[in-house]
Amino acid sequence: MTGGRLVVVGNGMVGQRFVEALRARDHDRRWQVTVLAEEPRPAYDRVRLSAFFDGVSAGELNLHTPDDGVQLRLADPVTGIDRDRRVVTTATGEHPYDALVLATGSYPFVPPVAGTDLPGVFVYRTLDDLEAIREHARGRVTGAVIGGGLLGLEAANALRLLGLRTHVVEFAPRLMPVQVDEAGGAMLRRYVEELGVTTHLGVGTTALRPGPDGAVAALDLSDGGTVDADLVVVAAGIRPRDELARTAGLRLGPRGGVLVDGSCRSDDARIWAVGECAAVDGTCHGLVAPGYAMAEVVADRLLGGAATFPGADSATKLKLLGVDVASFGDAHGTTPGCLDVTFTDPVTRSYAKLVLSDDARTLLGGVLVGDATAYPTLRASVGGPLPAPPLALLAPAGEPGAGVTTLPGAAQVCSCNAVTRDDIDTAIAGGATDVPALKACTRAGTSCGSCVPMLKQLLDAAGVQQSTALCEHFDVSRQELFDIVRVRGIRTFSQLVAEHGRGRGCDVCKPVVASILASLGTGHVLDGEQASLQDTNDHFLANLQRDGSYSVVPRIPGGEITPDKLIVIGEVARDFQLYTKITGGQRIDLFGARVEQLPQIWRRLVDAGFESGHAYGKALRTVKSCVGETWCRYGVQDSVGLAVALELRYRGLRAPHKLKSAVSGCARECAEARSKDFGIIATDTGWNLYLGGNGGFRPRHADLFATDLSTDELITLIDRFLMFYVRTADRLQRTAAWIEAMDGGLDHLRSVIVDDSLGLCAELDAAIARHVTSYSDEWRDVLEDPERLRRFTSFVNAPDVPDPSITFAVERGQPVPTREPLTATGAAPPTGAAASAGAPTRRRQPVALGLPEVRR
């Protein structure tokens, strides 16, 4: 039997994988495949189900690719199997088979407890379940999860992120009883409870009780206690969907499931079972990896192969509620005579256990909680000798470097206001406990603000506990705010501040939220309420200058520009009488534009094929390049080509701070890539990637992150680096400070974006892909929309009158803002006694030395 009509029941992850495995091998199309599915959606990634709460759409979780050799019938559940006639029936008809593969999966086990049918009680299995949970959580206060296993903790995290005070009720005396031992469970519980999740261990749920509105309101526990809960998720385990097999008279496993042998064949030679519904030699497997292995076995067998199920690797590593948990091999030490080595560190709050053979030479398994960095090494070593002494394997990684604390006392922290580290330390000693207090008593950080992160670090260094609150309107940090917006799908500031903050917002939190919304791709930055959140630069899509005029920077990707485009820029500058300067990022900045001129200037530039350069945004600015191997006799790679590609890929990506990049075509490094947030330097065989550099206030060279990458590998790493930064950095924290502040520094970053230690990479990749496909030019979008254009007027009651305060003098043949004479004290307040307590005095130094004579 290696051909004919094949019917597959179920289009879940394993069913889908089976069909793909079969089609990949069945080159002669010996099997005609029909898939009968119960859900109305084709196969999706159920393992990443919780990513749905992270804003990942149902479409992005899709696993199904259409195949013209496969007939897929959705929402057409099978009602019976007639083994004698070799036919399966559905509500719509009959499907004859020569071979039948059951991939019906499992269903959530709901304990036989009164009240599980109440409104507000959910399981955590399908996208529809998650949608319903999110809907029901709206406006509700408390939630409970029945079950403290893997899925239960995942559901608990979802409830917590949805804003519910969350309880977990687990019948076993510890969390994750299957994977983790008692001590590991205790450590896990500490973490979980610190996050505000209340755990009830060693108790069962005896009933769910409704409130006055008829929906669930409380749980009764077996110890006599009760837990209030407006929403309950039942995550008490899964059971195989074996009812079709049962009624068809197939043999079942001792604890349910279609009994199959090592070839995944049931006691009917024409019927096979794969995935969670199959009991291979009597054992069901609830993870996807063994299911995939079964799918491969059956695909092979149906084409005449002799594959057998290799056994399941139940190793698990995951991040639950922000805690790393890993379990592998014989985690519970059931091997006779085995030895335990355990390690508990209350300081780093990590727990580890290794299970060794009786001679202490062979690693059998283990449990890690809190720090799972050793997991890949350990898992790979199961069954073999230990790669190092146990404690060396388990000891946590070293602390990251010292940073700002090494600054000498006389060093200027705020160069705008000439404030030294000693001044700051004195203020801290005098009782300043936060950044606003430091600003008030030293003036540090009150001008350009770039030293504010250093002020925070100095407070840290002095041992002052600081709030992570963004400002008086939000008690949470930028990262937490990002998660709230992302997970709950909030799209307006007013909703966010009403539900999670207080007051009206301010010039700190509004631009942060504007940036978060823009990073999540929620439409044009000037649409609706978002417009009112933007800093003036983002509001006018141009850079505010000291006299109230703006500068305009069109994008010139990689610094490469045609003569024709260069001429257009010259013509625009000439016609609008703009001061013109080449920037440090290989672009051209046009200064002195009045608000009402901006759209006219953009129109000319856009018509010539330019777009916004985002010089005004906390976004990717420029990817600078040297000329590279195209021309340079030393160049080894096409640095300009890569710079152009990178700039176009990440253009417009809103971030906590500006982002700069550069590509050098050889090790001579003419593009100064190491002074950038992400710099790339060509090698003979590929690219070296450097991360975390910047010029500016505290110059820092980027650190080498990865070497000799192919272009594809390089792009993947930069994608993840950028999106991880966008999601987790503080407000106005550049990549260097972000990496320095990270627990574990560059090594941690590497584990996240290379080894996927947080399981985030797929999400980060998807988020960047969304950014790339949804990009559109902000200037053009304004020009095409009269509503947006209306903002670009000088005076609401006199739109034809240009701002009379903007006037120009001429310096070196170009217009510059009119200034007070050089002898005056700097930025003197121009009018009125009200301004007399203005900025500190400073002296502008004359720079004209007299032009040298040119000899002809």
Added chain:
Amino acid sequence: MSDTVTLTWTPVCPLDRLEPERGVAALVDGVQVAIFRTDDELFAVDNLDPLSGAYVMSRGIVGSRGGAPTIASPLHKQVYDLRTGLCLDLPGVTLPRYDVRCRDGLVEVRLRQEE
């Protein structure tokens, strides 16, 4: 221009021309006025940023500090109380205020001299 005293109300624009929580600039008898609309109130102050000397206040971010409605200078972010004009970051600095009201859907401004 600060000598100008007008005791009459000057209509400036329809109320719906003002976006909530954002400002516009208007020219009233030669004086640049920054007008802001919050949820329930209108405010008018001088468009001149007293610290930088640039006419930019209308382009700042509206917010609140401890219950007071505020405007932040878009240049260097000093925050002013919209009700009093007092700078909340630097003592002694004040933003001149003007009267503003809404009549028949029209926003009107009246210049007056600070005492």
